[in-house]
Amino acid sequence: MTTLSSAPVAPLLARLFAEADANSPAQSPTFAGVTSEERGRMMRSKTDYRDFYAQLSDFALPVSREVGGLLYMLARATHARSIVEFGTSFGLSTLHLAAALRDNGGGRLITSEFEPGKLATAKANLAEGGLVDLVEFREGDALETLAVDLPETIDLVLLDGAKALYSDILDRVESRLRPGAILIADNADYCPDYLERVGNIANGYMSMPFSDEVELSIRLG
Secondary structure, X not given: OOOOOOOOHHHHHHHHHHHHHHOOHHHOHHHOOOOHHHHHHHHHOOOOHHHHHHOOOOOOOOOOHHHHHHHHHHHHHOOOOEEEEEOOXXXXXXXXXXXXXXXXXXXXXXXXXXXHHHHHHHHHHXXXXXXXXXXXXXXXXXXXXXXXXXXXXXXXXXXXXXXXXXXXXXXXXXXXXXXXXXXXXXXXXXXXXXXXXXXXXHHOEEEEEOOOOEEEEEEOO
């Protein structure tokens, strides 16, 4: 058995995913009149993202169950001890990553979220899962919170916050990425400059789409 597949984490994740399924933005009156083109524009914007995500503060917006499993497996396979997450939300991906740290023997997961209510929910979920001791929660704009006090080396990075900022967040953490470090970027197609950057081997990365949702990259030595 693993931490991920055992109580209290497994039943907690099952409940949280079910709640997220039942309370999706597609069912919200706020977005009923918003076209897909307008949603795409807001997600690509480096100026409107705060307003856009503030409107989504009541929604978990989690990675899929499959991507959650992928996060756990990658963190275990790389024996990760140092993880950075951009975009905590309600902490579902955080639970997967912290479970991997627990099964790897410990470590530090730094996660950043600018919605205070979401961060409070995530802290409660990690405490319920018995994993809160592995997580350092940083509240505020990740362009600032992830620019200071990072580990000497980072084993894995999850990008799942404001999509337009992925390349800017990479600027903050890149110097700490160890050779072979894993980067997982959710909905990276909304940040073409990030895809261009990690897709060019001359920039020190190898990259490929894992699915329609996720870009999977490694830092070369």
